[in-house]
Amino acid sequence: MTTPTYRVEVDQAKCQGHNRCYSMAPELFDVDDYGLASAVGDGTVPPDLLDKARRAVANCPEYAITLTEVPL
Amino acid sequence: MTGRQAPVSDWATDFDHTDPTWVADPYPIWDELRRNCPVAHSDRYGGTWLPTTHELVSEVAYDTEHFTSRAVVVSNIKPTDLDLPAPIGLAPPITSDPPFHAIARRMLLPAFSPKPINALEPFTRSLCRELLDATRGMSHFDAALEYTRHIPVRVIVQMLGFPQEDADIFRHFITQVLENVDQSVEERQEVIASGELDAYMNDQIAKHRAEPRDDLTSFLLEAEIDGNKLEDAHIRGTMVLLMIAGIDTTWSAIGASLWHLARHPEDRRRLIEEPALWDTAIEELLRAYAPVTMARMVKEDFDFHGCPMKKDDWLLLPFPSANRDEREFPEADAVELDRVDNRHAAFGLGIHRCLGSNLARMELTVALQEWLDRYPQFDLADPAAVTWSGGQVRGPRSLPVRIL
Numbered sequence: 455m456t457t458p459t460y461r462v463e464v465d466q467a468k469c470q471g472h473n474r475c476y477s478m479a480p481e482l483f484d485v486d487d488y489g490l491a492s493a494v495g496d497g498t499v500p501p502d503l504l505d506k507a508r509r510a511v512a513n514c515p516e517y518a519i520t521l522t523e524v525p526l
Numbered sequence: 527m528t529g530r531q532a533p534v535s536d537w538a539t540d541f542d543h544t545d546p547t548w549v550a551d552p553y554p555i556w557d558e559l560r561r562n563c564p565v566a567h568s569d570r571y572g573g574t575w576l577p578t579t580h581e582l583v584s585e586v587a588y589d590t591e592h593f594t595s596r597a598v599v600v601s602n603i604k605p606t607d608l609d610l611p612a613p614i615g616l617a618p619p620i621t622s623d624p625p626f627h628a629i630a631r632r633m634l635l636p637a638f639s640p641k642p643i644n645a646l647e648p649f650t651r652s653l654c655r656e657l658l659d660a661t662r663g664m665s666h667f668d669a670a671l672e673y674t675r676h677i678p679v680r681v682i683v684q685m686l687g688f689p690q691e692d693a694d695i696f697r698h699f700i701t702q703v704l705e706n707v708d709q710s711v712e713e714r715q716e717v718i719a720s721g722e723l724d725a726y727m728n729d730q731i732a733k734h735r736a737e738p739r740d741d742l743t744s745f746l747l748e749a750e751i752d753g754n755k756l757e758d759a760h761i762r763g764t765m766v767l768l769m770i771a772g773i774d775t776t777w778s779a780i781g782a783s784l785w786h787l788a789r790h791p792e793d794r795r796r797l798i799e800e801p802a803l804w805d806t807a808i809e810e811l812l813r814a815y816a817p818v819t820m821a822r823m824v825k826e827d828f829d830f831h832g833c834p835m836k837k838d839d840w841l842l843l844p845f846p847s848a849n850r851d852e853r854e855f856p857e858a859d860a861v862e863l864d865r866v867d868n869r870h871a872a873f874g875l876g877i878h879r880c881l882g883s884n885l886a887r888m889e890l891t892v893a894l895q896e897w898l899d900r901y902p903q904f905d906l907a908d909p910a911a912v913t914w915s916g917g918q919v920r921g922p923r924s925l926p927v928r929i930l
């Protein structure tokens with residue numbers, strides 16, 4: 455049994471820089487000098503941050519964040 | 527000021543956002559419209575539409591093809607194509623449309639991104655403490671006049687690098703632009719076009735040009751679009767916009783949140799005892815008491831979900847009503863400080879998303895934290911004496927509290 459791996463991604467075309475993701479999960483998201491967000495590293499979500507990743511998705515007003523299961 | 531217009535006969539066909547009933551409590555009106563008439567119309571102000579559901583408000587916010595931002599405050603002055611240099615507008619980027627909008631906005635974004643804004647937190651905190659110090663020993667006072675209204679104006683004056691003593695100059699002007707929308711054309715033009723504010727800003731621009739500093743005015747003087755420095759009119763327009771967009775709005779958000787806390791001792795207790803709650807609590811207060819209703823104008827005649835929209839019709843964009851839509855937010859009228867799923871639209875949606883949202887959140891958080899730290903127990907001295915602003919920015923303009 456392996457637990458699935460998840461990855462977060464920010465759609466740059468949709469992100470308007472509300473910074474909800476960065477303020478609730480700075481471990482997973484970073485912002486550039488313009489306040490626009492991107493995933494930290496390759497977006498892999500450590501298992502203990504999965505809840506935070508889900509919360510970020512559910513609080514992005516622009517629906518810019520996706521959380522996907524990485525196929526093994 | 528309200529009540530200059532004839533009383534509203536029917537909210538679905540004759541609404542007026544300056545009517546005393548709307549000003550006192552617009553939520554039941556919007557609830558009713560969301561259920562029975564999701565796009566209301568009124569002949570007032572030369573023809574105005576009002577979508578009220580989250581879905582329709584989002585749709586308009588994202589639709590820059592059919593709606594223009596060249597005028598965003600509904601009033602008796604209806605601009606025509608000749609009046610405003612669309613697509614730039616009088617106060618870029620809020621009055622700009624694509625493609626110019628992105629250029630004007632991108633230029634400002636770095637000054638309002640999380641890092642520079644966080645650097646203003648210590649100033650904001652000591653400002654709040656100073657204002658609270660001045661209320662020491664008073665058992666009753668007006669929190670809107672003594673506290674909330676000073677915070678955003680002094681923070682923006684600080685950012686622009688203007689003298690703190692000048693904060694008062696801006697207040698009268700802002701009230702005039704945003705609140706007295708039901709005055710006659712002549713009354714409005716007189717104050718707005720007097721040139722007093724332009725003269726003040728020109729003086730500041732000249733001083734900063736002679737002696738550049740590390741502030742937003744010098745940042746604007748250095749900024750370039752396509753390799754060209756901004757014209758003075760653009761810089762003045764941006765300064766006016768930051769004043770207009772940042773002051774009444776944040777004043778209102780802080781005031782409405784204090785109004786809530788004055789009436790909910792259990793929420794005060796939770797915020798004091800569970801500091802981890804602040805993040806969701808601030809978002810929930812912004813959702814429930816979103817102060818800002820924007821506006822658009824219709825670009826060309828077209829049919830919007832069966833509504834025959836005509837070129838130059840106004841459209842009010844009530845983000846506060848979208849935030850109370852049950853289909854998007856379960857128990858939408860309840861304030862739940864630990865609400866976890868909260869895609870509220872208090873700061874708008876799409877390309878015009880509030881440029882100052884990081885600043886506004888910081889000010890709101892600091893203002894409430896410092897207040898609760900000083901006055902953990904308080905209530906409304908006289909609930910009937912609380913007054914709310916009319917127009918598109920809603921917040922308490924008088925908030926008499928009693929310190930317990």
Ligand code: HEM
Nearest residue numbers: 619620771772775776779818820873874878880881882886
């Ligand atoms: C709680 C306080 C605030 C609220 C609720 C708020 C709300 C909004 C909303 C709803 C919009 C969208 C406008 C539209 O769709 O046409 C907006 C835009 C804007 N806001 Fe705020 N605002 C607040 C504070 C501030 C502050 C403090 C500033 C800056 C000092 C600011 C500057 C702006 C600017 C420049 C825009 C235009 C952005 C653009 O058009 O790209 N706001 N605000």
Ligand code: SF4
Nearest residue numbers: 469470472473475514
């Ligand atoms: S919450 Fe959404 S819109 Fe905001 S910065 Fe994050 S990804 Fe961008």
